[in-house]
Amino acid sequence: MAEINMTSAADGSLISSYIPDMDAVITIVLILVAAYLIVKVADFLLRKISEKAGRYRITVTMVIPLLKIVVYVTAVYFIVKTIFDPGLTELALFSGLFGAAIGFGLKDFFADIVGGIVIAFERPYQIGDKIEVSGTYGEVTDIGLRATRVVTPDDSVVSIPNYAIFQEPTASQNAGKTEMMVVIDIYIDPRSDAGKAMNILKDALITSKYVYISQKRPYTVLLKDYPFYRRIRGKAYVNDLRSEFEFRSEVTRRAWVELSRQGILPPPPAHVPEEIFAE
Amino acid sequence: MGRDPNFAADLTHPILFEDEWNRITAVVDAYDSNRPSHIAVIADPFAGQNVLIDGILRRHPDRVIHIPFFSTVKSRDFLSQIAGRKDIVVMDHCHFLATRKIGGFAMLDAFLDHISTSERLFITQWNSFTWSYLQATRHIDTFFPVTIDLPDIDSKTLKPLILSRYTDEIEFIGDVTPREEPLFSAPHRTVKLPFSNKSFTIPVPRLRQGNGGANSIHPEDAEDAAFDKIIRIADGNFGVAERLWNATFDGKMVRVADIPGIPCAVNLDINESFLLMIILSMESISTVDLAEIAGPEINLKQAIFRLTNQGLVVEEKGYFQIKPEALSCVKGYVTRNRMVW
Numbered sequence: 001m002a003e004i005n006m007t008s009a010a011d012g013s014l015i016s017s018y019i020p021d022m023d024a025v026i027t028i029v030l031i032l033v034a035a036y037l038i039v040k041v042a043d044f045l046l047r048k049i050s051e052k053a054g055r056y057r058i059t060v061t062m063v064i065p066l067l068k069i070v071v072y073v074t075a076v077y078f079i080v081k082t083i084f085d086p087g088l089t090e091l092a093l094f095s096g097l098f099g100a101a102i103g104f105g106l107k108d109f110f111a112d113i114v115g116g117i118v119i120a121f122e123r124p125y126q127i128g129d130k131i132e133v134s135g136t137y138g139e140v141t142d143i144g145l146r147a148t149r150v151v152t153p154d155d156s157v158v159s160i161p162n163y164a165i166f167q168e169p170t171a172s173q174n175a176g177k178t179e180m181m182v183v184i185d186i187y188i189d190p191r192s193d194a195g196k197a198m199n200i201l202k203d204a205l206i207t208s209k210y211v212y213i214s215q216k217r218p219y220t221v222l223l224k225d226y227p228f229y230r231r232i233r234g235k236a237y238v239n240d241l242r243s244e245f246e247f248r249s250e251v252t253r254r255a256w257v258e259l260s261r262q263g264i265l266p267p268p269p270a271h272v273p274e275e276i277f278a279e
Numbered sequence: 280m281g282r283d284p285n286f287a288a289d290l291t292h293p294i295l296f297e298d299e300w301n302r303i304t305a306v307v308d309a310y311d312s313n314r315p316s317h318i319a320v321i322a323d324p325f326a327g328q329n330v331l332i333d334g335i336l337r338r339h340p341d342r343v344i345h346i347p348f349f350s351t352v353k354s355r356d357f358l359s360q361i362a363g364r365k366d367i368v369v370m371d372h373c374h375f376l377a378t379r380k381i382g383g384f385a386m387l388d389a390f391l392d393h394i395s396t397s398e399r400l401f402i403t404q405w406n407s408f409t410w411s412y413l414q415a416t417r418h419i420d421t422f423f424p425v426t427i428d429l430p431d432i433d434s435k436t437l438k439p440l441i442l443s444r445y446t447d448e449i450e451f452i453g454d455v456t457p458r459e460e461p462l463f464s465a466p467h468r469t470v471k472l473p474f475s476n477k478s479f480t481i482p483v484p485r486l487r488q489g490n491g492g493a494n495s496i497h498p499e500d501a502e503d504a505a506f507d508k509i510i511r512i513a514d515g516n517f518g519v520a521e522r523l524w525n526a527t528f529d530g531k532m533v534r535v536a537d538i539p540g541i542p543c544a545v546n547l548d549i550n551e552s553f554l555l556m557i558i559l560s561m562e563s564i565s566t567v568d569l570a571e572i573a574g575p576e577i578n579l580k581q582a583i584f585r586l587t588n589q590g591l592v593v594e595e596k597g598y599f600q601i602k603p604e605a606l607s608c609v610k611g612y613v614t615r616n617r618m619v620w
Contacts, residue, residue, distance in 0.1 A: 054615035178617070203381040206416040209553035213415040214620055239617040243549070254574065258381045 027082050035075035039068050050128070055178045061127035062176065065120040065143040072145060108163065112146040115162030119143055123176065124165055130173040130180060130241050133160050139242070153245065173241065179212045180241035184234045184251050192264040194223050197232050200262065204255035205236045210247035212239035229267035295330050295440060295517065299427050303331060303402065306425050307339070312366065312398040319373075319423035320404045323610070324562045325518025325603050326429050328404050335369055335402055344399075347371035350598070351378055351561075351568045352386045358393055369402045374409035374561060377417075380572050384417065391422055408560040408619045415620055431515025434506040440517075441506075441524055450532035453501030505535050512541055514607035522603050543608035544589075550577040551585055555592070555601075556618040559609055563598045 043064055050060035084090040120143065125131045129140050131150065138152035147159040164170075174180040184205070188197050202221045205211060213219055219236035238247040259265075299320070306316050322328040336343055344365045346357055352375050361368055377387040394401050403423070405413075413419040420426060442449070509527075513520035527538045547555065550573075557572055558564055566579070573579050583599065586592040591609055593602045601609050613619050 055617055200381060203384070207379045207381060207383065209549060209618075212617055212620060215415075219416075246549075250576065253576075254381060 024082050028079050031075050031078050031082070035071050038071050042067050042071075057178055058126055058128040058174075058176050062123065064127055065116065068143075068145060069117055069120050108161070109146065111163040111166070112161050115165055116143065116145045119148065119162055119165060124170050125172040126176050128178075128241075129176065130244070132171040132173070133164055134168050136160060178240055179217060179237040180244060181217075181235055182238050182244055182247050184236075184248050186232045186234075186252065186255055186259070187229045187267050188232060188259070189265040189267050190225070190228065190230050192230070193262075194230050194232070196262055197230075197259060197264050198223055200258045200264070201232050201234045201251075201255050204251045204258070205234045208236075208247060208251050208254075210238050210240075210243045210250060212237045228270075295327055295432070295436065296429055299429060300331055300334055302425070302427055303335065304338070307335070307367065307400065307402075310366070310400045315398065315400040316424040317394055317401040317422060318403065318425040318427065319410065319420070320402070320427045320429065321407045321410045322404070322429040323407050323516060324559065324601060324606060325516055325522075327432075327517035328429055329371075331427075331429075332369060332371055332402075332404055335367070339367055341365075343367045343369050345369050345371075348373065348375040350375060350563070350565060352376050355386065355389050358389065361393070361397070361399065366398075367400045367402065368397075371404050372406070372562065373403045374406040377409065377413060378568065378572060379412075379557060379560075380574075383572075387413070387417070387419075391419070394422060406560055406562050408556070408613075411620055412560065432510065432517050432520070433515065434503065434510040437510050437517070437520050438502070438506045441521070447531075449528070451501035451505050452532060452534040453504050501535060505533050505538065508535060508538050512538065512607075514610075516603075516606055519603045519606055539604075541604045541608065542590075543605075543611070545591065545608060545612045546589070547585065547612075551582045552613065552616055552618055553577070554579075554582050555586055555609060556613045558586075558592055558599050559601050559613060560619070563595075563600045565598050569599065 046060055046064050046067075050057045053060050080094070084094065119125070125140055125143075125148075127140050127143055130138065131140055133148075133150075136150055136152065136158045138150040138156075138158065140148060141151050141157070142149040143162075145162075147161050148164075150158045150160060152158060184201070186197070186201055188194070198221045202219070205219050205221070206213065211219070213236065217237040219234070222233045222235070224231045224233065234251065236251075238244050303318060303320070306318055310316075320328055320331055336345055342365055344361055344363070344367070346360055346368065348357075348371060373390075376390050377384050407428070410419070505527075509520050509523045513523055523538060524533075527533050554569065554573060554577065557569065561568075566583075569583075570579050573582070583592070583594075586599075587594065590602060591605045592599050
């Protein structure tokens with residue numbers, strides 16, 4: 001238990017200063033180390049288990065942020081108990097200091113923590129999801145108390161403050177599922193046989209090694225006419241969202257091999273769709 | 280409905296899939312040429328589906344046109360065989376009608392076009408994984424009002440099927456500990472570290488339990504224990520159970536401890552997993568067909584080597600098929616990886 005020193009100030013008021021003794025300091029350090037280790041070990045184990053869990057991968061990783069909150073909140077509770085063993089006075093004092101800390105500049109920090117708690121319980125996205133927040137698209141690799149880490153397709157790690165979920169719309173491409181819809185566009189010469197091209201793209205989609213099709217996860221092939229080209233759009237689910245780009249690439253490559261074989265051409269160079277340049 | 284006398288008298292496996300047999304015969308007996316209820320018999324590889332097909336051929340020899348497929352169908356010639364007065368068409372291994380590649384569904388479409396307008400009754404047999412795939416992608420189930428999924432069998436079904444083949448008495452030995460085992464030994468065991476693919480062989484000290492036979496299964500229970508173990512390892516698949524039996528039975532006796540367990544350690548990349556799934560779905564596929572499906576992205580030779588090396592696939596006369604003993608392992612693997620749905 002920490003000692004409580006009561007000293008008299010020049011103005012005569014009593015200032016309470018809490019000076020933790022060495023035992024308390026060691027206890028606090030041990031609590032922090034234990035909490036850190038528990039979180040790290042549990043995180044490691046759950047990620048390993050999730051990799052073996054196939055389609056339940058994301059369901060398993062969902063537990064990680066919850067676990068972090070539970071462990072850290074428990075650790076904070078024990079630390080506070082070690083230092084103050086709070087009675088009503090100490091609790092009031094602590095609350096006051098806490099409020100002041102928030103007011104004096106830790107506002108964003110606590111907003112992030114509250115955001116982390118909201119993410120853990122409300123689950124707008126989970127570890128393993130593909131999300132888009134604040135113009136960043138990528139796979140969620142960690143939901144910390146303060147920030148969410150996202151790995152972008154070009155392998156950059158972006159930390160998004162958790163409070164962003166209060167301010168920005170968050171798009172989760174897969175909503176906790178392992179499969180994810182992928183949209184694949186192919187542009188052809190308007191004089192080409194669009195029906196044949198649609199059949200080829202359909203076959204390329206449903207025969208892909210990455211595809212996942214079920215009653216709730218159907219595939220579609222759509223045609224849209226533009227003045228100088230036609231767009232064939234295929235929509236299908238990739239069986240594991242990590243293979244999104246491989247799926248897109250494999251379907252496009254195989255479709256074009258067959259389209260070329262069947263004499264279906266891309267649009268003339270002067271009329272290449274603007275979307276292609278945008279990409 | 281009682282047991283069909285023809286079925287019971289003629290077939291090698293008189294009580295395998297009796298309920299399914301009764302369903303088929305009921306549909307055949309109620310056949311109406313204006314609205315034929317085509318039948319799809321869906322089964323895992325080696326499940327014993329040929330029992331039902333053979334049964335139909337024996338029951339209606341004068342009414343049946345039999346079209347068995349042995350490899351990927353590449354021409355519409357099979358449709359020309361469907362002619363004459365016979366009103367039932369029995370088709371084996373219909374999964375050979377579709378190939379998982381661009382343009383690989385032409386034969387299937389031709390077949391579905393044919394049955395859509397035919398007055399004959401089609402009894403077709405499909406690989407369960409190809410069926411699920413075609414159900415998801417081509418809604419094939421809408422063409423077959425009667426679908427019969429062959430169930431896994433249990434040891435109570437397996438036991439009489441196997442024992443009915445022998446007239447001499449078979450000795451069942453339930454000892455778990457081999458009698459020659461010394462009191463103390465240190466057999467080598469291969470262990471895998473958690474979350475690592477590396478295996479290590481280490482000696483594990485072991486004290487013989489009991490007196491080298493005292494901890495055995497009671498002789499009266501040994502027979503049931505043997506069939507329970509076989510069916511558990513075979514995961515209810517009749518063909519695999521049959522192979523396990525053949526591997527264990529030495530002509531006179533069966534020792535429960537000798538029934539081989541099947542290790543399941545699969546480590547494949549996406550291309551190898553895909554090929555494994557294709558072989559599972561096609562049951563038997565040639566190198567040429569496999570190469571067409573694999574395309575240039577997959578190094579077929581290397582992939583096949585790894586599949587064979589891991590004990591998952593065997594080659595027979597240029598055709599690849601799943602090693603029967605590895606069926607349960609392969610099924611679990613491709614299902615977990617969402618290669619089959």
